[in-house]
Amino acid sequence: MxxxxxxxxxxxxxxxxxxxxxxxxxxxxxxxxxxxxxxTLGAAALMLALFVRKYEQRGRLACLLMAPVWxxxxxxxxxxHYAQLNWAGNYVGYAFLAQAILLLWLxxxxxxxxxxxxxxxxxxxxxxxxxxxxxxxxxxxxxxxIVQPLIAPLLVATDxxxxxxxxxxxxxxxxxxxxxxxxxxxxxxRGWRLWLVAFMPMLWLLLSGLTLWVxxxxxxxxxxxxxxxxLAGCGLLSGRVTKxx
Amino acid sequence: MQHRVHRLTRRQSLKLLAAAMAAxxxxxxxxxxxxxxxxxxxxxxxxxxxxxxxxxxxxxxxVGNDAKLLAxxxxxxxxxxxxxxxxxxxxxxxxxxxxxxxxxLSKLGITDNLFAAEKVWSPAGGxxxxxxxxxxxxxxxxxxxxxxxxxxxxxREHLAxxxxxxxxxxVGYIGITTSHGRRHDEVEQIMNSEDIDFVQLTxxxxxxxAESRLLPLAAEKGVAxxxxxxxxxxxxxxxxxxxxxxxxxxxxxxxxxxxxEFLLKFIVSHPAISCAIPATTRxxxxxxxxxxxxxxxPSAAARKQMARFIEAV
Numbered sequence: 001m002x003x004x005x006x007x008x009x010x011x012x013x014x015x016x017x018x019x020x021x022x023x024x025x026x027x028x029x030x031x032x033x034x035x036x037x038x039x040t041l042g043a044a045a046l047m048l049a050l051f052v053r054k055y056e057q058r059g060r061l062a063c064l065l066m067a068p069v070w071x072x073x074x075x076x077x078x079x080x081h082y083a084q085l086n087w088a089g090n091y092v093g094y095a096f097l098a099q100a101i102l103l104l105w106l107x108x109x110x111x112x113x114x115x116x117x118x119x120x121x122x123x124x125x126x127x128x129x130x131x132x133x134x135x136x137x138x139x140x141x142x143x144x145x146i147v148q149p150l151i152a153p154l155l156v157a158t159d160x161x162x163x164x165x166x167x168x169x170x171x172x173x174x175x176x177x178x179x180x181x182x183x184x185x186x187x188x189x190r191g192w193r194l195w196l197v198a199f200m201p202m203l204w205l206l207l208s209g210l211t212l213w214v215x216x217x218x219x220x221x222x223x224x225x226x227x228x229x230x231l232a233g234c235g236l237l238s239g240r241v242t243k244x245x
Numbered sequence: 246m247q248h249r250v251h252r253l254t255r256r257q258s259l260k261l262l263a264a265a266m267a268a269x270x271x272x273x274x275x276x277x278x279x280x281x282x283x284x285x286x287x288x289x290x291x292x293x294x295x296x297x298x299x300x301x302x303x304x305x306x307x308v309g310n311d312a313k314l315l316a317x318x319x320x321x322x323x324x325x326x327x328x329x330x331x332x333x334x335x336x337x338x339x340x341x342x343x344x345x346x347x348x349x350l351s352k353l354g355i356t357d358n359l360f361a362a363e364k365v366w367s368p369a370g371g372x373x374x375x376x377x378x379x380x381x382x383x384x385x386x387x388x389x390x391x392x393x394x395x396x397x398x399x400x401r402e403h404l405a406x407x408x409x410x411x412x413x414x415x416v417g418y419i420g421i422t423t424s425h426g427r428r429h430d431e432v433e434q435i436m437n438s439e440d441i442d443f444v445q446l447t448x449x450x451x452x453x454x455a456e457s458r459l460l461p462l463a464a465e466k467g468v469a470x471x472x473x474x475x476x477x478x479x480x481x482x483x484x485x486x487x488x489x490x491x492x493x494x495x496x497x498x499x500x501x502x503x504x505x506e507f508l509l510k511f512i513v514s515h516p517a518i519s520c521a522i523p524a525t526t527r528x529x530x531x532x533x534x535x536x537x538x539x540x541x542x543p544s545a546a547a548r549k550q551m552a553r554f555i556e557a558v
Contacts, residue, residue: 007425008425010478011425013304014303014304014307014338014339014340015304015307015340016304016305016307016526017306018314019307019308019309019311019314021310022308022313022314023311026311081309084309084310084340084341085307085308085340085341086310086340087340128428174318210533
């Protein structure tokens with residue numbers, strides 16, 4: 001038998017579903033009520049990204065709020081907890097720290113952040129496509145901030161879940177942090193800079209989605225849907241027409 | 246990767262035929278029922294016997310420092326020993342599983358039943374000696390009963406070190422492992438050329454590739470065999486339960502009251518298999534697994550009937 005062909009996805013997930021969901025639960029229990037602060041921070045970032053009058057300031061402020069959140073998730077979620085179950089957890093933690101530094105750098109320099117809304121660039125057709133991309137970004141950010149935390153309570157309500165503490169919250173757990181950030185970046189960036197900042201959140205959503213798929217968790221479908229929508233959004237915001245300034 | 250094609254010489258063919266005949270002449274159950282009708286099989290070339298049902302720890306014992314799950318796994322180990330279990334198998338590849346075993350043993354104490362099986366694995370880092378010393382600390386035991394080279398990683402170097410440890414009395418038995426039917430040619434080569442006590446491989450009712458060459462060779466060479474992935478990663482049990490497939494009536498004749506017992510009895514009743522290592526997190530599943538080690542065991546004819554039944558399903 002060919003050695004590589006014999007490997008299955010489940011051979012790369014070294015823990016069971018109950019252990020993973022207990023991990024989410026333990027992190028929630030340890031850091032409550034920080035959830036309220038992190039959710040407020042996420043909501044504030046979304047508001048800033050949408051409504052601050054000076055467009056360039058929107059991106060810088062949003063990135064400034066995101067950077068510490070990514071650093072926190074890198075240390076607390078990955079290095080302190082996830083790495084106990086998966087030796088790769090430390091490396092993902094370092095990648096999240098790198099993303100925090102990237103966001104901080106964007107906040108401090110404003111490099112690549114749009115000075116004009118994507119929807120106001122170029123011919124009408126391009127503006128429409130860009131508007132769809134931004135709408136996708138808003139929907140994704142709202143999914144990360146509101147929809148994903150509701151999954152665990154919904155599962156408990158339908159006798160399919162075991163604890164509200166398993167609710168994943170932006171700024172505390174990795175998945176909603178990656179989702180919300182991805183949404184914000186779709187609102188604020190375009191072109192290759194968007195791909196640069198979206199790469200890490202998208203890579204994590206892929207890895208986490210595959211893990212949850214092996215664990216037969218419903219959240220896998222959400223992550224893959226978000227990933228597909230984000231790829232579409234990035235494509236719409238990276239076209240030739242929207243690049244014209 | 247280049248695949249070597251092995252053509253058997255006449256001499257090899259005759260040896261294979263002789264091994265097959267030797268295996269067919271083996272008693273149906275080269276073991277004995279100890280107290281409570283629990284089957285044990287002797288480890289070849291030794292005066293020690295192993296209960297035929299052991300316990301694996303891949304995925305199930307990787308719980309980190311979660312106090313609630315540590316207590317649950319400790320309870321599982323306690324029940325395993327109470328039900329006459331012996332061999333527990335782990336690896337540095339299994340995350341925190343060796344630490345979790347250490348936690349359980351520090352709470353329960355080391356029982357005479359325990360047959361601690363560990364592995365050395367190159368990607369874990371450090372030399373084989375360093376890995377073994379580290380794993381002993383993590384298990385909280387003075388020495389392992391069995392040390393294996395995990396998935397044949399750097400097996401020449403590691404096996405040489407394990408041989409030295411055995412000669413120095415720092416481990417009872419040494420061996421190699423593979424899974425998923427990988428690299429059987431190389432396993433066969435090692436069994437032929439190296440002095441090993443154990444080989445661990447995948448063998449279950451739907452993955453029986455080992456029957457053709459490795460199991461007869463193990464019988465011929467006096468190598469104990471540990472069967473991993475007895476439920477094919479859990480999919481066998483899941484599929485049978487999803488189909489709501491009832492146990493065939495004749496399975497009761499061999500003491501099977503659940504699919505777990507049916508599948509495990511098929512494995513451990515093979516004359517060349519010493520022990521199967523199902524993994525679980527639930528006490529009720531562990532109890533089902535352990536019942537598979539009780540009398541009666543299926544005959545050779547019954548084993549064929551079992552395999553045909555599962556193929557038809």
